[in-house]
Every structure is written in C-alpha cells, then in structure tokens.
Amino acid sequence: MNLIEKLNWRYAAKRMTGQKIAPDKLTRILEAIRLSASSFGIQPYTILVVENKEIREKLKPAAYNQPQITEASHLLVFAAWDNVTEERISAYINLIAEVRGMDVAMLKDFKDRMRGLLKRSTEENFNWTARQTYIALGTGLSAASMEDVDSTPMEGFDPKAFDEILKLKEKGLRSVAIMALGYRDSEADPLSKMKKVRRPLEQLFIQV
Numbered sequence: 001m002n003l004i005e006k007l008n009w010r011y012a013a014k015r016m017t018g019q020k021i022a023p024d025k026l027t028r029i030l031e032a033i034r035l036s037a038s039s040f041g042i043q044p045y046t047i048l049v050v051e052n053k054e055i056r057e058k059l060k061p062a063a064y065n066q067p068q069i070t071e072a073s074h075l076l077v078f079a080a081w082d083n084v085t086e087e088r089i090s091a092y093i094n095l096i097a098e099v100r101g102m103d104v105a106m107l108k109d110f111k112d113r114m115r116g117l118l119k120r121s122t123e124e125n126f127n128w129t130a131r132q133t134y135i136a137l138g139t140g141l142s143a144a145s146m147e148d149v150d151s152t153p154m155e156g157f158d159p160k161a162f163d164e165i166l167k168l169k170e171k172g173l174r175s176v177a178i179m180a181l182g183y184r185d186s187e188a189d190p191l192s193k194m195k196k197v198r199r200p201l202e203q204l205f206i207q208v
C-alpha cells in the first residue's frame, strides 16, 4: 500500500486489543520520530515510551479513563522542554560538531541565532517547544500507519498529573500529547468501520 492508502486506513482508534507490537516495528516507528524535522534541528522534546502496566493504570484516570491508555501496546508521551537554556543549546552545538566533525567555533553564528531564544519568556519558549513536539507526533502517526500499527493521538489528559506521575518536572519536561500504539479492537470500536471525514481539497487548499 502507498502512503495515501495507509493514511486512509489509519484512524484514531478508541479501543485496542492489547496485542503487542513486534520490536522491529516499534523500533522503526521510533526511528521515524527521531528523524522528524524541528526548528534549528534542536528537537526540544523527549518521548517517553511507556509499556509498564502499573504506570499506565496510574495514568489512565488522569486521561479521563480513555481505554487506549491500558489497551495499547505502548504509550508514547511526547514531553516538550519546559524552556530553552544555554546548556541545552550548547549540548546541541556539541552534537553537531561531533557528528559533522566540525570545530565548535565554526558554529558560533548558528549558536548566536539560537541564543536569541533565551531572550523570550519561559512560557513563550514552552509554546515553541510544544509546537515542535506536534511535528514529531505527526511523523509518528504516519510512520505507525506504514507499519500497519494503529495509533491514537491524544490530548485528552491532565498534563500536570502526567508530569507528576512520570516525574517530568525533574527532567525539565512538560507533557503535551500522547500517542497510543497498538492494534484496533474493531468489535468494540464502532468508529473503526466509519468513513473518514475530511474537508474537500478545494476548501482546505487555496491555489495561488
């Protein structure tokens, strides 16, 4: 199947069977997320791959008891940096220098441009890191469909409660979105048989 057929097949599963995803499939979905684009390439987020059943039982009430939390094979919690800091920028500059075999001094102009972010408020920077995080989420949804794995993007949860349960504050992170990964339970989920609703091309796009 090509990408369009896969995207027509995918839907936000409300119920999942609990069946486990084969490790190689999960690895490729995570790799696609790792390869996602981000502003400056800085990837200002971390993704928690939650498989532990007890932790997912604890998270469930904080996600309005949505069944996918425990019925999924894995739960990806997309957590954005709570702020952009000098240390985080330096770590990224060091990574570029290492990967590309460059001297850090050659990256000074690029670093200075990124350091412009330090002038913004914590909340402004968090809004920016959260936006970057959604791009990774989108990449993950498409990647899962290519692996014939179901996925549900989810914002229906209490980020503060998630941050507490997953100890994200200590890591300088804030949860922004979840992706449940697993296999649809077609019997239990009437939505699995419903037609996809999308605005027509001529409404969604303006040709200029």
Ligand SMILES: Cc1cc2nc3c(=O)[nH]c(=O)nc-3n(C[C@H](O)[C@H](O)[C@H](O)COP(=O)(O)O)c2cc1C
Pocket (backbone or CB within 6 Å): 010, 011, 012, 013, 014, 066, 152, 153, 154, 155, 156, 157, 177, 196, 197
């Ligand atoms: C950012 C975001 C948050 C969402 N939150 C939830 C959620 O909490 N629970 C849920 O069941 N679906 C959630 N959805 C799924 C949407 O309802 C679904 O993608 C939309 O209705 C389109 O249907 P489809 O993806 O099945 O084609 C979310 C989708 C996105 C993109």
